[in-house]
Amino acid sequence: MADADDIAAKTPDEDVRARKARERDELYGLDISGVEWHSAPGTEDHEERVEIAYLPEGAVAMRSSLDPDTVLRYTEAEWQAFVLGARDGEFDLEPASDPGGLPAE
Template identity: 50%
Template sequence: MAEGIIDERQAAGAVPDLDLSGAHWQSSSQGAGDVQVAFVEGYIAMRNRRSPQVPALIFTPAEWRAFVIGARDGEFDLT
């Protein structure tokens, strides 16, 4: 996908229709989490390793950065 098209979709807030069939899914090297991520066409896809058939969440780089910073800051801690 061309860089200009990615920028337009990101600006519009549209979720792209990415082909994730050939994605290289990566798991965390820490802990025993079930989350996997893949970097595809300038976006970040996240899925549950135990349910790969469920659609992945798709993040823009800015959304991913905000998510990671929030997680590091404990924003999503349940305790």
Template identity: 65%
Template sequence: MTADAEDRALKARKERERRELYALDVFGVERHSAPGTEGHEERVEVACLSGRAMAMRSSLAPDTVPRFTEAEQPSFVLGARDGEFDPEPTPHDGGHATERPEREKERLSRVPPRLFLSG
């Protein structure tokens, strides 16, 4: 098989996986959120799907459910652990940038890895 044919086959497989992933019914799947959050709080909820795929949603927009394939999921989780998606501190309270409170940093560090890597 030529490199071009292999590339087309890989793209076709990834597209098929994505279609299958979004065809899954995620209504009623078990969801997890960070330890210490309450049901009435704004939070991100994560569900492990078939294989090692995962779905996420915001408690503020429960009908919007981005999903990650088995191949995408580790990249996302490792990026989140490394802070790649952390917002930059923004000026407020008189124009001074402040960091996330230590209590929140500590709470986020306790999220069990198995929450994301099980499936």
């Protein structure tokens, strides 16, 4: 028969999932209505651009200037992993074969 402690014990994967869910809930529970949004230098207000806002505990929010109501939020660890990956070329796009940015047919 299983011991009560065995039943209550979670696997490491379950612990990680539970922690991630808690972090996500806390992050999306933050009121970000007054945050300051930043975009790349040299972009104009009327131009399409990615904007980020710095949140408590190193977290970051990101949105598109074309859809400012849709905001993605990242923990400090998630954001650091993204930035390091971008610096390392993980997200580099393949060169477009035509000036329109779409692959040639």
